[in-house]
């Protein structure tokens with residue numbers, strides 16, 4: 001069995017490797033070669049924690065496993081990250097445990113890779129202004145990955161807690177882009193690509209704020225009740241997702257579909273665009289929207305890549321099991 005500790009993961013995998021792994025598994029999902037199993041998520045009645053696991057199998061890449069973990073709100077006071085996760089990979093031929101990989105850094109990397117994949121395949125080629133709604137832990141990963149997809153000239157951002165905006169300003173400076181803090185309506189009026197990455201339960205970005213031709217990547221809504229954008233915006237946009245079943249149950253699409261504003265059949269897996277079986281964006285005026293809910297296969301894809309990189313570089317910790 002191979003162990004890759006959390007602290008080693010960032011030294012092994014970069015954004016390009018994560019992007020390629022996530023893009024490939026989205027394509028495999030749309031071909032029917034990879035599928036996610038039902039998600040388990042439980043309030044365990046201890047330490048206020050939510051614990052769960054997400055699992056799946058990629059028959060094309062031969063990756064079988066699960067990501068287990070959740071949210072422990074008391075962790076910060078102990079100097080630990082509130083979100084905790086570990087990926088377990090199994091040999092699909094024998095069922096034997098193949099690897100254990102720290103999943104915290106990987107979660108941020110694969111989530112950013114998903115929105116970057118959507119930008120690569122759906123945003124207008126001439127997109128120049130990136131809009132960021134949200135300034136939490138994920139936002140810096142999101143901005144770095146998005147910035148590599150188009151020749152952005154500027155970042156505009158808004159956050160519910162303005163004191164957190166410094167994270168966006170610092171990340172933009174690190175990338176070498178000017179940053180401006182703006183109100184949501186100005187953000188919508190100026191941005192060509194908008195990423196929403198908050199834990200909001202009410203919409204910030206309304207339909208009439210968004211210009212024709214914008215690409216919106218909704219990345220924060222991953223639970224029943226959360227909502228970042230107006231259901232009317234989802235109704236109006238051409239909508240793509242990682243997995244339709246998850247989008248309509250726990251993703252941003254839950255609201256538009258639940259209110260009868262959007263038909264489930266009109267929400268397409270992004271893998272169809274990657275595979276060329278769906279044209280994706282059809283015009284410069286179309287609003288495209290990616291509902292990135294986060295699936296197990298993304299975690300397994302990047303963890304599997306990390307294990308391969310650990311083996312190639314001689315950094316794999318091998319443990320008899």
Ligand code: NAD
Nearest residue numbers: 111134135136137138160161198199200219220292293294
């Ligand atoms: P975080 O706790 O570090 O940051 C939370 C963000 O949400 C901050 O920007 C905060 O200001 C904002 N926020 C909090 N309350 C708000 C409100 N009432 N209205 C508007 N904004 C509000 O969290 P994070 O790790 O950056 O994660 C952000 C979101 O992304 C969470 O909802 C998380 O569950 C989700 N997430 C999704 C995926 C995925 O695959 N789609 C993966 C990881 C995290």
